[in-house]
Amino acid sequence: MTSETKKPERLTRIQRENRTRIREAALEAFSRNGFRGTTLDQIATLSSLSKPNLIYYYKSKEDIYLELFVSLLDQWLEPLVALNIEGDPIEEILSYVRVKLALSRDKPRESRLFANEVLRGCPRIAWFIKKDLKNVVEEVEAKFQHWIDEGKIAAINPRHLLYSIWAVTQHYADFESQITLLQPNKHETFAEAEIYVEQLFRGILTPRNA
Amino acid sequence: MTSETKKPERLTRIQRENRTRIREAALEAFSRNGFRGTTLDQIATLSSLSKPNLIYYYKSKEDIYLELFVSLLDQWLEPLVALNIEGDPIEEILSYVRVKLALSRDKPRESRLFANEVLRGCPRIAWFIKKDLKNVVEEVEAKFQHWIDEGKIAAINPRHLLYSIWAVTQHYADFESQITLLQPNKHETFAEAEIYVEQLFRGILTPRNA
DNA sequence: GTCTATACAAAGATAGAC
DNA sequence: GTCTATCTTTGTATAGAC
Numbered sequence: 001m002t003s004e005t006k007k008p009e010r011l012t013r014i015q016r017e018n019r020t021r022i023r024e025a026a027l028e029a030f031s032r033n034g035f036r037g038t039t040l041d042q043i044a045t046l047s048s049l050s051k052p053n054l055i056y057y058y059k060s061k062e063d064i065y066l067e068l069f070v071s072l073l074d075q076w077l078e079p080l081v082a083l084n085i086e087g088d089p090i091e092e093i094l095s096y097v098r099v100k101l102a103l104s105r106d107k108p109r110e111s112r113l114f115a116n117e118v119l120r121g122c123p124r125i126a127w128f129i130k131k132d133l134k135n136v137v138e139e140v141e142a143k144f145q146h147w148i149d150e151g152k153i154a155a156i157n158p159r160h161l162l163y164s165i166w167a168v169t170q171h172y173a174d175f176e177s178q179i180t181l182l183q184p185n186k187h188e189t190f191a192e193a194e195i196y197v198e199q200l201f202r203g204i205l206t207p208r209n210a
Numbered sequence: 211m212t213s214e215t216k217k218p219e220r221l222t223r224i225q226r227e228n229r230t231r232i233r234e235a236a237l238e239a240f241s242r243n244g245f246r247g248t249t250l251d252q253i254a255t256l257s258s259l260s261k262p263n264l265i266y267y268y269k270s271k272e273d274i275y276l277e278l279f280v281s282l283l284d285q286w287l288e289p290l291v292a293l294n295i296e297g298d299p300i301e302e303i304l305s306y307v308r309v310k311l312a313l314s315r316d317k318p319r320e321s322r323l324f325a326n327e328v329l330r331g332c333p334r335i336a337w338f339i340k341k342d343l344k345n346v347v348e349e350v351e352a353k354f355q356h357w358i359d360e361g362k363i364a365a366i367n368p369r370h371l372l373y374s375i376w377a378v379t380q381h382y383a384d385f386e387s388q389i390t391l392l393q394p395n396k397h398e399t400f401a402e403a404e405i406y407v408e409q410l411f412r413g414i415l416t417p418r419n420a
Numbered sequence: 421g422t423c424t425a426t427a428c429a430a431a432g433a434t435a436g437a438c
Numbered sequence: 439g440t441c442t443a444t445c446t447t448t449g450t451a452t453a454g455a456c
Contacts, residue, residue, distance in 0.1 A: 013440095016441085034244050034246065034247060036246050036247035037244060037330070040431075040433085041431075049440090051431095051432085052315045052433080052435095052440075052441070052442085053439075055434080056439070056440075060433080061431095112329050116244075119244075119384055120243065120247070121387040128228070129388055129392065130391050133388075134392055137392055154409075154413075157402050159393065160402055163382075163389070164378045164381070166385075167377040167378045167380075167385075168373075170377075171374075174328070174329055174377075175329075175373075177329075177330075179331065181339040181340050181344070182344055183369065187361060192369075192370055195367065199364075200366075200374060203410075203413035204409055204410045204413040249450085250450065261450085262422075262423070262451080263422055263423080265450085268453085272452070421454085422455105424456100425446100425454085426451100426453080426456100427453090428441085428451085429448105429449085430447100430450100431449095432447085432448100433445085433451100435442105435443085435444080436442095436444105437441085437442080438439105438440085438442100
């Protein structure tokens with residue numbers, strides 16, 4: 001715990017600003033072009049810094065890339081672990097769906113960054129999937145199963161429920177370019193999506209007895 | 211119509227075989243690494259042909275890439291246009307869902323190839339989305355709307371229904387690496403998925419009166 | 421038709437001046 | 439801390455022998 005990593009603390013204002021500008025530029029580039037498709041020149045141009053200066057702040061291209069995942073994964077896991085087993089099951093789940101859809105609307109680049117990595121077989125974040133994400137997923141699955149056992153939601157496969165929530169919500173970020181080409185008005189798309197996804201998941205979650 | 215393109219006809223057996231081997235190798239590489247991430251060396255190694263020989267058969271890397279999309283897009287559109295407006299609406303739609311899910315299981319590379327391209331903003335296939343796909347989508351939307359008007363399926367947004375079918379089914383191909391890291395048994399995953407997606411879409415399609 | 425050798429450009433990273 | 443110049447590697451594509 002004796003600060004082996006020197007990154008977070010004791011940075012000048014300029015250092016903090018520059019690192020932030022680099023991350024912003026890198027997110028823009030990596031999310032659109034993937035790791036291999038992104039060049040340090042692009043990041044340098046977008047951040048208005050020189051290429052060597054980038055390497056002064058981050059020791060390699062991969063270093064910048066990996067740092068972007070830290071904040072992304074935090075953001076994505078937080079609402080998942082927040083699922084409250086004491087709350088109303090359907091409202092808890094729908095609330096998670098809404099958060100995730102809002103993330104697709106407001107932070108689509110983060111979603112595309114993740115999709116890029118997974119499409120390639122998770123070469124750089126497999127460690128995270130196997131440990132942290134797997135644990136969280138199993139906890140969530142247990143909560144869903146608990147609600148199923150109590151008859152509060154329909155008897156469905158809890159894991160695939162989670163997959164389909166991810167799939168449907170992230171689709172609006174990851175396939176944004178396709179959607180835009182088919183239907184140019186982004187605001188309208190998300191307004192419709194909010195209504196639709198609620199119907200979709202309410203439809204499968206609602207128990208079929210009463 | 212006077213054969214300007216010399217590709218299809220009049221090829222020797224060796225030429226046909228080599229072109230096929232190149233396409234197979236290119237699909238493997240492009241689907242995993244994207245356009246920029248794929249090198250001619252990789253394709254050459256995978257196809258057991260020399261790099262210059264590749265360029266003998268296809269005039270450029272991009273040429274190989276584009277040809278892969280032709281067969282992919284055919285495959286994807288065919289079951290969409292086959293939606294029969296005379297058939298039972300819910301069964302017609304569920305049947306399309308099953309076909310699409312089977313494509314994710316049996317041809318995941320094609321799905322990833324497409325996802326890669328769309329993630330990057332469709333730089334090379336925007337023309338196709340804006341013309342062919344847009345037309346097909348509008349036809350499908352009209353069929354869905356017709357069924358809604360007749361009260362045979364629930365009143366939902368037809369376009370987002372289509373998006374969610376794509377999202378959920380393609381997720382099993384595009385995010386296969388994530389799913390495998392979370393749950394190694396592929397066969398089991400698809401067996402569960404078949405049941406789940408049917409429940410999911412039946413849930414939203416079934417009218418809420420009777 | 422297929423290969424070896426190579427031209428030419430782009431990209432990641434470093435050296436060293438300021 | 440930041441820049442110019444440069445090293446090194448890799449990648450697309452071509453030339454020309456066989």
